Amino acid sequence: MTEVSARFSNVHKRFGDVDALSGLELSIPRGSVVALLGRNGAGKSTALRCLVGLERPDSGQLSVVGHEPLTLDVPMRQRIGYLSEDGVPFPFATADKLIRFCAPLYPHWSGALEQQILSRFQIDPRRKLRDLSLGQRRAVGLLLAVCPQPELLILDEPAANLDALVRREFLDIVLGLVGDDDARRTVIFSSHILSDVERIADRVAILHHGRLLIERPLDELKEQVRRLRLMFAGAPPERLELSGLLSLRRAGHEMRATVIGYDDDAIEDLAVDLHARVEVQQLGLEELFIDLVDDGDSAAAAAAI
């Protein structure tokens, strides 16, 4: 049985009249690097904040490293690293002061990793955060999250607004942390930069309107998801009920369906059943993401999977 690092079971969270999470179901296996994708307002940050106990879900169940997030005690918290999207809120503190504060709180603080990050980003620990560049400030936040060598690392848009070089450095550090196979560390991060996701994630979860649209290993997702261009001689059918349908669009006599789990034989059968000519397109992660979230029907279609 797969060991689970974090689990959302039918989690709901509402802010005023906005549903941030609407019955989120997601399990994150231990040792995986999971990317949470979604549009702005899809619920990624709320999901991560619920996971570290910063938000209390309205209903549903959550577990992180086997415990309920709101009741985590000090030893449990030592097993979790978290970097919020706002970074570190102490502009007048020096990096050194922050490190001196955090390091004694964790039993496995890595001085080597700390040195590596400081020198890699050329951070002078005696300077105040406000005097550092944006990339350096984010790096200090990353340092505070990864140096405890946590069992579960949660990063909320760690590389937002950073240049390509700094992003690459960030990813290398995260990859270095998860490279240790024995430790079986889990990383959950949210991002809008799909090239980064393709580089480090081994699983992808796409959220839309607070729901999970799809969650699969990245390779499996790229292999199994296809876009079918269905060309009909006459008018296309009003409804198209397919198993594994992720999104559907109509344009004249054509329909574009993004589906999962269809091999060549299944596609041939589909063409025969629908009396349509079918063109198959393999999708990259970016196209897949856009197909899934830039369609009002996708949520309903995903519910039918």
Place this chain on the structure above:
Amino acid sequence: MELVRRDRPSLWKTVALILRARDEDSPAARALVVIVATLSVLLIMLLALARLGSPLAGGALRFFFMACASTFLTPLVVGLEAHRTRALNFLRVLPQPVATKWLFLLPGCAGGGAIALLSLALLPIPAALALLGCGCWAAAVGHAFAGRRVAMVVLVGWTLSFLPILATFVLYPMLGWNCAAAAALAFGVVGCLAAPRDRLMPLVSGSSHRAAACGTPSVPPSQELFARPGRGRARWTALRVFRLTAAAFPERPRQKVFGFLPMMIGLATFGTIMAWILPVLAMMTMMSLAIIAGSRLALAMSPAVVDFMSTRPVKRGSWMRGAILPWILLAAVVPCTALLRAGTAETMWRSELAQLAYPAATIRAALTPEPGERGARPQESIAVSPALRRLQIAQIGRMSILQLALFAGCAAAGLAERRGRRRDKWIAYGLVMVSMALMIGCWFPTPHRAWGPGPLWLVWLAAASCAWAFVRELRVVQQPSRRTRVDSRPRLPLRDRAR
């Protein structure tokens, strides 16, 4: 042409845009506005009272009061300009009905004009000119120290700004008003000529030393800093939490004045010593400490700091002891000391008799000559009677309660504002204003005025309301389910957002 005119926002829209600009540090900025407004109202009221012949009616005393107040306020008002820098930077790229610099200059000019008119009405001409000199010098110092280091602003800036008053204070008794006015005006002229007028606009455009620092390559870290002693076990966690959360200043350099820890500790020490020697006087001057401590508590428990601390392996007790308790102690140290010393005869400064805010009839009775004596007894000859002592205790107790209420109200307002809870914020600000009004009522020499400190039940009601607001906001902080995040403002319906 018409198109261009339509694109331009009106002056009122521009001003509204500036006022609505939400920055991280807006609670303290608004608290500052409240303080400045209150002190200004107080100043005007005192001037009006002085006109009617109160004990402050002496010309020199009137001048020094006005000069000290305007010198204290002017650098703060100049400092307020920098609080809206983001909004003003944004406005610089829009077609404006007025030049951006006037958005800076107009409020200050209006305030200066009002003070000038008042001084001309209430002071002799040389004294009014001396006041003008003091004001110009203070404004120049305010501009010169804009964006400087905190220590410079507090220790050097404010000290320098009081120089012309000191000169006037020395010269006036010896050489008269004319010489004193000449000296103060000389300070003013020098200040105006030497003021770095080009300094403020670069500040607005963001080219401060910070930006320069960000652009320069970082100094490689020295190796010795990597050695971290005492990794094994976290000790003194509450103290370290306090040190860290006390550094959670907002981004704006001007507000560092209010977060300057050594300054606050110095102020608290000074207040405590004063409270030990002269309790009533200490209670009248320590209002600022309560306001600052309340605002600092709100900063130490702001959402970003709470997020940071609650995801670290820190015990909740240590966290609360480090982030909340020191500010409560700071606000309570002066009232508690004053209460300890209240009612001891040796602490009763004779002139305090006139400042005790209890019914004028009681004071009159205390000062009424014994049967057979001629005229009122001089204050020095009055022994502090048990009745007066009780009144002193009541007065100090009342002010202590109001100080703590002020602290709680400011903290509640700051906490509510930082969590985007608008209704609670305005309720808390209302309670702060009520507490301040009651406290100001306690300041007045009531033997001569009908305006007293207000009924005791009102004091208790204000204090209880402030305490309730404070506890309520703290409970919100501690319960994730009740936090309202700033980014949870109403958004478009889901369907529209998907498109």
